[in-house]
Amino acid sequence: MPSLGPFIGFGNGTLLFLTFAAVGVGFNLGLDTVMRRIVSPEVRHRAGPTAAVTVQVLATIYAVLVAFVIVNEYSQLRAANEQVAAKAADLSAMYETSRIFPTAEGQELRSAITSYTQTVVDRSFPELAETARPDRMGDVKLERMFSTLRTIHPATSDETAAYNKTLDLLDGVVETRARLVNASGETVPWPLVFMLAIMGLSVLVVSTVLDTQHRKAHLMILTALALLVSLTLALVVSLNLPFDGILPISDAPLRNFLQFRAAR
Numbered sequence: 001m002p003s004l005g006p007f008i009g010f011g012n013g014t015l016l017f018l019t020f021a022a023v024g025v026g027f028n029l030g031l032d033t034v035m036r037r038i039v040s041p042e043v044r045h046r047a048g049p050t051a052a053v054t055v056q057v058l059a060t061i062y063a064v065l066v067a068f069v070i071v072n073e074y075s076q077l078r079a080a081n082e083q084v085a086a087k088a089a090d091l092s093a094m095y096e097t098s099r100i101f102p103t104a105e106g107q108e109l110r111s112a113i114t115s116y117t118q119t120v121v122d123r124s125f126p127e128l129a130e131t132a133r134p135d136r137m138g139d140v141k142l143e144r145m146f147s148t149l150r151t152i153h154p155a156t157s158d159e160t161a162a163y164n165k166t167l168d169l170l171d172g173v174v175e176t177r178a179r180l181v182n183a184s185g186e187t188v189p190w191p192l193v194f195m196l197a198i199m200g201l202s203v204l205v206v207s208t209v210l211d212t213q214h215r216k217a218h219l220m221i222l223t224a225l226a227l228l229v230s231l232t233l234a235l236v237v238s239l240n241l242p243f244d245g246i247l248p249i250s251d252a253p254l255r256n257f258l259q260f261r262a263a264r
Contacts (some may be wrong), residue, residue, distance in 0.1 A: 009093050017234045019248075024230025028204045028222050035208040048211025055206050062199045065233050069196065072237035073187045074160070078247045080242055087176040088253035090169045091117055092261050101161040105152045109166075116141035116173075117254055125251050128184035129243035133138075134177070142177070145170060168202045183249065188255035193236055200229035 039047075091113055098109040119141045127135040149170065154160040207225050212218040238245035 002074075016238055018233060020070070020230040020234035020237075021227055024226040025223055028208070028226035029219070029223075031205065032208045032219070034224055039161060039209060044209060044211045047209050051206050051209040051211075051246070055203060055210065055225075056178065056198065058203045058206060062229075064194060064204055066236065069188050070191065070232075070239060072234070074247075076187045077242055077247060077249065078241060079169050080180060083176045083179045083183070084249060084251060085253045087120075087173055087180075088117075088257045090172040090176070090252075092257050094166050094169045094173075095257075095261055097162045098165050100158055101152055101154075105148075106183065107153070109145070109148050112141070112145045114258065116145055117258055121254050121258065122196055122253050125249075128181065129248075131242075132184040138177070142174065145173075151238075180249070184243055187242060188236075188240055190240075193233075196236060197233055200233055203229060 095110055097176050098106040098113070100106070101109065116138070119135070119138050124135040124138040127133065127138075130218065148165060149163075152159075152163060154163045204222075204226055207222055210221065212221060235246070239247065244250050
């Protein structure tokens with residue numbers, strides 16, 4: 001699938017929606033002009049009732065499928081945001097737990113945690129949005145946390161408990177990283193999105209044969225249908241790009257950690 005970054009990047013998808021709406025309405029109005037030259041008024045009058053029923057059936061099937069896809073996409077988007085929140089919580093807990101260790105070792109671990117989080121915000125998230133692949137620097141910073149933790153040798157029961165807790169939290173950080181990498185790909189297969197586009201196109205084509213017997217009313221109906229189809233398709237496409245769409249996966253929990261926790 002070609003990158004839609006130029007469309008998504010403007011106003012969190014504003015350009016994408018405007019483009020889909022303009023193309024959809026323009027295409028449908030142009031198609032109607034062509035169909036009026038091909039289909040005679042008599043044929044339109046006879047085929048009008050059948051076209052109306054066909055539009056109703058196609059639009060119903062289209063609406064059901066679109067609703068299914070959007071609900072699925074949004075559910076995965078919420079799950080990914082929960083993973084980001086869990087990652088920030090694990091990092092925050094690690095940061096505070098590190099204060100139990102001796103000053104030098106604890107400071108080094110906190111530095112590694114802060115450096116990793118900053119890298120995730122500055123490099124890993126943009127990289128996932130652009131390529132849907134993990135950032136190499138993020139791996140390096142993650143390994144630094146493991147290396148730093150290995151240099152710590154607990155001397156008391158409290159330090160041992162803190163050490164074991166930190167290991168568990170670090171495992172959580174690794175797990176959320178893997179899940180976010182998986183979430184950066186498409187949430188529904190692009191062939192399904194193309195199928196929805198074809199169904200929407202079919203609704204628009206059949207709607208041009210409707211016999212409203214009033215030109216302005218006919219154009220208003222076509223414009224409304226075109227806007228409905230094009231905007232729902234734009235929403236499906238936007239949600240299928242979880243790091244770039246109109247409701248992108250947010251790094252706000254990580255930024256809050258850097259601003260309010262790690263900055264202390």
